[in-house]
Amino acid sequence: xxxxxxxxxxxxxxxxxxxxxxxxxxxxxxxxxxxxxxxxxxxxxxxxxxxxxxxxxxxxxxxxxxxxxxxxxxxxxxxxxxxxxxxxxxxxxxxxxxxxxxxxxxxxxxxxxxxxxxxxxxxxxxxxxxxxxxxxxxxxxxxxxxxxxxxxxxxxxxxxxxxxxxxxxxxxxxxxxxxxxxxxxxxxxxxxxxxxxxxxxxxxxxxxxxxxxxxxxxxxxxxxxxxxxxxxxxxxxxxxxxxxxxxxxxxxxxxxxxxxxxxxxxxxxxxxxxxxxxxxxxxxxxxxxxxxxxxxxxxxxxxxxxxxx
Amino acid sequence: xxxxxxxxxxxxxxxxxxxxxxxxxxxxxxxxxxxxxxxxxxxxxxxxxxxxxxxxxxxxxxxxxxxxxxxxxxxxxxxxxxxxxxxxxxxxxxxxxxxxxxxxxxxxxxxxxxxxxxxxxxxxxxxxxxxxxxxxxxxxxxxxxxxxxxxxxxxxxxxxxxxxxxxxxxxxxxxxxxxxxxxxxxxxxxxxxxxxxxxxxxxxxxxxxxxxxxxxxxxxxx
Amino acid sequence: xxxxxxxxxxxxxxxxxxxxxxxxxxxxxxxxxxxxxxxxxxxxxxxxxxxxxxxxxxxxxxxxxxxxxxxxxxxxxxxxxxxxxxxxxxxxxxxxxxxxxxxxxxxxxxxxxxxxx
Numbered sequence: 001x002x003x004x005x006x007x008x009x010x011x012x013x014x015x016x017x018x019x020x021x022x023x024x025x026x027x028x029x030x031x032x033x034x035x036x037x038x039x040x041x042x043x044x045x046x047x048x049x050x051x052x053x054x055x056x057x058x059x060x061x062x063x064x065x066x067x068x069x070x071x072x073x074x075x076x077x078x079x080x081x082x083x084x085x086x087x088x089x090x091x092x093x094x095x096x097x098x099x100x101x102x103x104x105x106x107x108x109x110x111x112x113x114x115x116x117x118x119x120x121x122x123x124x125x126x127x128x129x130x131x132x133x134x135x136x137x138x139x140x141x142x143x144x145x146x147x148x149x150x151x152x153x154x155x156x157x158x159x160x161x162x163x164x165x166x167x168x169x170x171x172x173x174x175x176x177x178x179x180x181x182x183x184x185x186x187x188x189x190x191x192x193x194x195x196x197x198x199x200x201x202x203x204x205x206x207x208x209x210x211x212x213x214x215x216x217x218x219x220x221x222x223x224x225x226x227x228x229x230x231x232x233x234x235x236x237x238x239x240x241x242x243x244x245x246x247x248x249x250x251x252x253x254x255x256x257x258x259x260x261x262x263x264x265x266x267x268x269x270x271x272x273x274x275x276x277x278x279x280x281x282x283x284x285x286x287x288x289x290x291x292x293x294x295x296x297x298x299x300x301x302x303x304x305x306x307x308x309x
Numbered sequence: 310x311x312x313x314x315x316x317x318x319x320x321x322x323x324x325x326x327x328x329x330x331x332x333x334x335x336x337x338x339x340x341x342x343x344x345x346x347x348x349x350x351x352x353x354x355x356x357x358x359x360x361x362x363x364x365x366x367x368x369x370x371x372x373x374x375x376x377x378x379x380x381x382x383x384x385x386x387x388x389x390x391x392x393x394x395x396x397x398x399x400x401x402x403x404x405x406x407x408x409x410x411x412x413x414x415x416x417x418x419x420x421x422x423x424x425x426x427x428x429x430x431x432x433x434x435x436x437x438x439x440x441x442x443x444x445x446x447x448x449x450x451x452x453x454x455x456x457x458x459x460x461x462x463x464x465x466x467x468x469x470x471x472x473x474x475x476x477x478x479x480x481x482x483x484x485x486x487x488x489x490x491x492x493x494x495x496x497x498x499x500x501x502x503x504x505x506x507x508x509x510x511x512x513x514x515x516x517x518x519x520x521x522x523x524x525x526x527x528x529x530x531x
Numbered sequence: 532x533x534x535x536x537x538x539x540x541x542x543x544x545x546x547x548x549x550x551x552x553x554x555x556x557x558x559x560x561x562x563x564x565x566x567x568x569x570x571x572x573x574x575x576x577x578x579x580x581x582x583x584x585x586x587x588x589x590x591x592x593x594x595x596x597x598x599x600x601x602x603x604x605x606x607x608x609x610x611x612x613x614x615x616x617x618x619x620x621x622x623x624x625x626x627x628x629x630x631x632x633x634x635x636x637x638x639x640x641x642x643x644x645x646x647x648x
């Protein structure tokens with residue numbers, strides 16, 4: 001695959017290296033230092049950092065502003081953009097705003113429903129859905145035109161990504177859904193965090209059967225457990241999460257003061273197994289509010305140092 | 310049909326607290342079917358209000374009438390001769406009827422007695438659920454007869470989202486995931502290949518976003 | 532059986548308590564009645580299957596409305612017994628009488644009085 005953008009993430013993947021990304025949540029305030037500090041902890045161990053977009057519908061500093069902060073620090077951002085909060089005018093507008101700061105990666109999502117967040121009485125927009133947003137970015141980049149048909153001066157050069165959840169229901173359409181995203185023009189995928197490795201590999205088999213792994217780079221999502229309580233909570237209360245009982249048991253059987261370390265070890269073991277899975281081209285390490293552990297996970301998984309491209 | 314739900318009596322009592330002559334006006338169609346504003350509900354509300362006024366020591370005349378519907382001129386005209394006897398009308402029709410009453414009787418205060426909720430079906434007596442958002446450009450032929458705009462909480466046209474769990478929506482485990490329903494129907498109809506058709510961007514001009522809408526049929530106008 | 536029951540109770544006969552509508556109960560109180568009790572067959576024995584169950588629901592709705600308007604939901608209630616249970620009917624009748632005497636007259640009667648003149 002030839003690179004179409006100046007994105008460093010795209011270059012790493014195109015060169016055939018395992019790429020590594022991580023993510024940071026912006027603050028619930030306007031202090032940019034929060035983002036800068038988190039980025040400092042992980043920037044040398046990842047190729048790019050995702051900034052979440054009002055995740056779980058909790059109002060935070062916008063992803064675009066935080067991505068600009070990263071860019072000013074010399075760190076490569078991935079702009080996450082949900083369709084819940086913005087209509088097609090605002091979406092195109094924010095894409096251009098990001099492009100004006102040479103932000104070259106975007107992750108297109110629908111977004112969690114606003115009832116989960118702090119403004120549950122608000123409207124949701126969903127003028128477009130995530131697949132249509134992927135199409136929009138590709139259209140702006142490759143045709144150089146707005147949705148309305150007018151030319152864009154200095155079109156955005158963005159590497160387009162989306163999320164995939166191999167564990168959401170119904171399982172039978174999880175591969176067709178990826179096929180749809182590929183048909184929309186997606187170029188890289190970050191999956192939901194993986195704990196059920198067997199099921200993930202089953203999904204990857206389906207992905208490979210249709211050749212989708214050659215059309216989009218798949219990055220496996222990894223989240224370390226901080227505690228057995230976190231494992232239980234995620235298993236029972238987070239939709240679209242598949243955590244096998246034996247994994248929860250492994251955490252629960254570990255003495256409390258060693259649970260965090262055990263969680264990291266499970267993450268490292270998962271990465272090492274999935275490195276061997278054909279079609280997995282990288283890892284997206286999500287350690288929200290635990291960013292300081294990302295370097296250790298990357299190093300123990302043999303993903304450090306990051307290649308220079 | 311249009312599904313509505315009765316407003317709490319206290320809310321209605323607050324609207325009419327200074328009135329001395331009141332007409333409770335029901336509608337014989339949708340709100341009768343969903344047991345919110347038909348003749349029976351008119352009678353119960355009228356009796357409740359009479360007792361409430363009496364107990365507050367107020368002398369208020371509360372009359373009852375149910376029209377066939379409140380969205381056509383000819384039925385609203387049926388009360389033309391008695392309208393001036395009342396200080397106010399509480400209409401138990403849907404928001405359409407309340408407004409049409411207000412337009413037809415501009416000097417008569419009209420208050421809503423129900424909350425108009427959605428376009429929906431009677432799944433069983435006592436349970437009404439939403440089916441249509443009147444987007445103005447029906448896509449049911451492409452979604453196997455299940456509407457993602459009204460039945461998906463995020464109105465995704467290329468769903469489901471990652472929050473769909475065991476066929477239920479992430480916002481409420483009692484709510485079926487619209488896209489699960491679509492997929493099940495496509496499978497039952499042997500049309501699973503249609504799932505991968507990308508639904509294009511929606512033209513929302515025929516929806517609320519385009520402003521208040523109208524339908525004109527010149528061929529039937531006089 | 533010629534058993535005694537309080538004289539202030541007026542009996543309104545219906546073929547099935549299912550025939551009693553919510554509005555009938557409300558109108559009675561509007562007109563100043565102090566209490567209304569619906570007496571139906573034992574649950575499960577209704578000749579029309581569910582008539583007495585519908586009546587119970589309506590009595591509950593009436594109760595809520597009467598509380599809301601300040602008349603008092605305790606003034607309405609439902610009893611179930613078989614038509615052969617004469618002594619039980621007399622017992623329930625005395626119970627109803629006691630309840631209403633304790634509650635006093637329907638407050639709407641007093642509210643109506645100024646108009647009577």
